[in-house]
Structure formats: C-alpha cells, structure tokens
Amino acid sequence: MPSRRPSASGPADAAPSLAALFAALPASFQTEAVDFTAEPFARLTYAYPARPPARLELAALPGPMRQEVAYWLHTLAVAGERVNSWALAEWVRVAAAMAAGGGVSSFTALSVEEWVAAARRRYHDRHRRLPPPSYQHNHRAAIARLHAALTLACQGGQLWWRCPVWDPRHDRRIPVRAHEPLEGQRLNFARVSPAWLREAIQWYFAAGLSTGLLSWSSLPGFLSYLGRHFAAFLAAEGIGTPDLGADPETGIRPVALRLAAWLRQQRAPSGRPLAPSTIGLIQTTVAGFYAFMADRRGDAARELAEPRWAGLTDAHARWWRPGEIAGSGGYRGPASPGTLRSSGCPGTRSGPWW
Numbered sequence: 001m002p003s004r005r006p007s008a009s010g011p012a013d014a015a016p017s018l019a020a021l022f023a024a025l026p027a028s029f030q031t032e033a034v035d036f037t038a039e040p041f042a043r044l045t046y047a048y049p050a051r052p053p054a055r056l057e058l059a060a061l062p063g064p065m066r067q068e069v070a071y072w073l074h075t076l077a078v079a080g081e082r083v084n085s086w087a088l089a090e091w092v093r094v095a096a097a098m099a100a101g102g103g104v105s106s107f108t109a110l111s112v113e114e115w116v117a118a119a120r121r122r123y124h125d126r127h128r129r130l131p132p133p134s135y136q137h138n139h140r141a142a143i144a145r146l147h148a149a150l151t152l153a154c155q156g157g158q159l160w161w162r163c164p165v166w167d168p169r170h171d172r173r174i175p176v177r178a179h180e181p182l183e184g185q186r187l188n189f190a191r192v193s194p195a196w197l198r199e200a201i202q203w204y205f206a207a208g209l210s211t212g213l214l215s216w217s218s219l220p221g222f223l224s225y226l227g228r229h230f231a232a233f234l235a236a237e238g239i240g241t242p243d244l245g246a247d248p249e250t251g252i253r254p255v256a257l258r259l260a261a262w263l264r265q266q267r268a269p270s271g272r273p274l275a276p277s278t279i280g281l282i283q284t285t286v287a288g289f290y291a292f293m294a295d296r297r298g299d300a301a302r303e304l305a306e307p308r309w310a311g312l313t314d315a316h317a318r319w320w321r322p323g324e325i326a327g328s329g330g331y332r333g334p335a336s337p338g339t340l341r342s343s344g345c346p347g348t349r350s351g352p353w354w
Helices: 018-023 064-079 085-100 110-125 132-151 196-210 216-237 253-265 274-294 297-303 307-311 337-342
Strands: 033-035 053-059
Touching: 018 064, 033 274, 053 307, 064 085, 064 132, 085 110, 110 132, 110 274, 196 274, 196 307, 216 253, 216 274, 253 274, 253 337, 274 297, 297 307
Parallel strands: none
Antiparallel strands: 033 053
8 A cells, every 4th residue: 555645636735935945955955065075965976987076166056046956966865866976067057157148047947958958059169069969868867857856846836646747756745655666767747748638647647546556666657558659649540639539329439449450550669560468558558547537527527627528428438348458368459441441430541550
C-alpha cells in the first residue's frame, strides 16, 4: 500500500515563496560562492580525474536566481543526487549574461529549449563557431533538472496531480509505496496532447496511486502507451473528443479495430515493427483507461472541467473480444482490411494497413 495517500481531489497545498524556501535552507547553502571541493557541496558533484570540481560565483546572478540555484543544490543534497559542476558553472555564466541584458530574473522565465538556444548563441559569440554535439549533451541535463525542480517548487498551489511534472523525490505529496525505487524517474506530462487526454491521464494515474492499484514504477510505461502511442493514433485519425466519435449503434468497436491495425504499422526505435507484446500492453492499457473513465464519467466531467467526458457510455469500457489482445495465447491478429471495411468503420484508408 502507498506510504503517502492524499486524495486525488483534495485541497491544494499553499505554494511557498522562493524567498521563504531560501530562508529555510541551512546557512551553509545561503552563500554567494559554491565551492564543490568543500562540504556541503563536495558530495553533490561528479568526480572527474582530469579536472577538479568547478566553483560557482553566484554573486553575478540576480538575487532570485541565486536563491533558485541554492534551493536546487539543497534538493540534490536531500535526494542524494549529483550534478556536473562544470556544466552548472557554465549555466551560471549564461544566466548572468541573460540577466545583464534585462528581462530575465528567474531560471523559469525561459523554457529549457530557450536556455539551450541562449547557451548555443553565447558559445558561438565567444568561439565564432557552433558548439559540438557534445556541448548540448553535457549541458542540457543540468538546466533541464534545475528547471524541473524549480517548476515543482512553484507548483505547490496546485493539486499535486494537476502539476505538469511529477517527481516524488522532490514533491512529497505524490503517493508512492514504501521502499519503491524512484531514482531517475520523473513524469513529464507537458508534451501529451490533446489537453483533455493529458488531464485525464493525470487524473487516472492519481487515482491509481492513491488507492494503491497502480505503482509508481509502472507509470512511465503507461504514460508511453497512452500519452505517446494512443495520442499519436488520435492525431492520425483526427479524433478530437473524449467519446472518440463512437457511433451509437457500433459503439467503440470500429475505433478499437482501427487502433489495432494502426499499431501494427508502427515502428520501434530500432526500426522494427512493434513487438506483439508491446501492442498487447498498449491495447490493455487503453482499454483499462477507458473503462475507468467510462465508469466515472460524471466525476471526470466535473473534476476535469471537461463536460465531454460525460458523453461516454458503457460501450467505451468494451474494447476487445477474446483472442484480440496481441501477444496473448489466443491472439488471432487484428482485423483484416476487408473486415475493417465490412464493419462499417468510418475513414478506412485505402491500400494495405500492415
């Protein structure tokens, strides 16, 4: 059972101000100079035999940005994490230059991509050439982690499950099971589109975590199945409503058949077709998600402020017939193109499906 179980729809926690977060830090972290060769910072950086750890001169930053860096370093100490000190030192210099130009007084004022673009411009201005691929590889992780931690800190006024980034190491409101491994796991919902699907996935995950029916370690896979594969299918089919355009007579069946056929067309990162076991996991995840939403359609419409969820019917909980889950013992494969056409599926494409 989860060790922390807040309600998925309980009151939002008040968001502490950045100044309050900084004031609560130990005195050793309230500094304008960070020496990664000395405690408490020595244990926060990776060790590189060829060069000593870097030193951060935070005095060049505006006050709020100094507080943000100090706050983040303290979160690393609490979570037992490390950072590339030389990459962070470079970001301090980039941020100081951006702040000197005016308009930037927080690391959250720009997106991660905007920070990376600013760093590339600074590199070009200094060296008269674009940075090598290794530059972005070595530096992007540091700014992305800093940005995510500060975003989490600013999310305290929201219901935890509505936050675009979930990281239970830094947001103690997220219910996880005792002793569940969390290292390296952060969920980012910002890229999931459309919004009605993204918010419903978050609500579904929150309910599962709060009741103990879902474990944190299972969510990255489920987010991939729903937020990447299923979302891509909806975009490809031009489906823009939670009821999926289900016909009153045929129900969800035509959509399910088209999803099965579409999945057979997709490729894994290796370039090979998706494995039947992966397709089966996507099928069962989508079916379970919609069974949950159909059973709670009234609550979903109210909690998500999306009245279209109320349009679901019991038919939205019935996706697959026996033997249609790929990778299962009785799997017979998805319907053929001829079956798709004869079933009255709207929008069936011409030509082969797989």
